[in-house]
Amino acid sequence: MGHELTIEPLGQVITVENGQTILDACLRAGIWLPHACGHGLCGTCKVDVVDGEVDHAEASPFALMDFERANGKTLACTARLMVDVVIEAEIDEDPDQRRTPVADHCATVARIEDLTHEVKGVRLALDGAIAFQAGQYINLQIPAVAGTRAFSIANPPHEGTYVDLQIRRVPGG
Ligand code: FES
Known part of the structure; x- marks a missing residue:
């Protein structure tokens, strides 16, 4: 159950689930x-609400x-x-833009290697291939760890069945 969101000037209409943010729904819709x-x-991410009513929540x-x-x-x-x-x-409409919707995936750690004394190379094997472009990142969520951490994807886009991350050890981090 949710509500309809119309995004102008695109004129696109998507469904936003109860409790879901406008941004999350848009990114998942590409x-x-x-x-x-x-x-x-x-x-x-400020936008104009031209019709309807929103809860600003933790803004x-x-x-x-x-x-x-007001x-x-x-x-x-x-x-x-x-x-x-x-x-x-x-919204800047770029005719060359490739839209990659945000999606959730599960992964298992396939490899951990020392890259330097404080940086590990971590390979995550995904539950299915993903499409991404160079420069994109993932939000990594680890069971029993609060919140997410953003990491740049270090492998090339044609290798979509896994992601390589370069993770630096940060004291207390
Ligand atoms: S992205 Fe929404 S306030 Fe920063």
């Missing part, structure tokens, strides 16, 4: 919205000020839909 922190802190009062809320702005990375909603976003 619609790229500008964003950075992903946690309601930087304001990069920082500095990233989304009171007058902006003027129909919200942060796509925190906003949840209360009803069907129409947003207007700043």
Whole structure:
């Protein structure tokens, strides 16, 4: 169950599940919205709500000020839909752009090697092939560890059945 979200100026309509953020739903639908922190802190993902009502949730009062809320702005990375909603976003349409929807995968550790005294090369074998472009990253979630960590993918895109990560040991990290 969820609500419909219309994204202008694209005119695309997607379903946003209850509790899902606008940003997450768009990225999973292959619609790229500008964003950075992903946690309601930087304001990069600000969009206009032109119809409907959203819950701003954990949006920082500095990233989304009171007058902006009053003027129909919200942060796509925190906003949840209360009803069907129409947003207007700043989307640069690049004809050469390749859209890769965000997706979840499970993986097992296939290899760990020492690259330097403080950097490990970790290969994760995926449950299915993924499509990605050079420069993209994954958010890694480890069972029993809170939150996610972002790591750049270190292998080339034609090797889509696994990801290689270069992970530096950080004291307390
Ligand atoms: S991405 Fe930083 S506030 Fe949404």
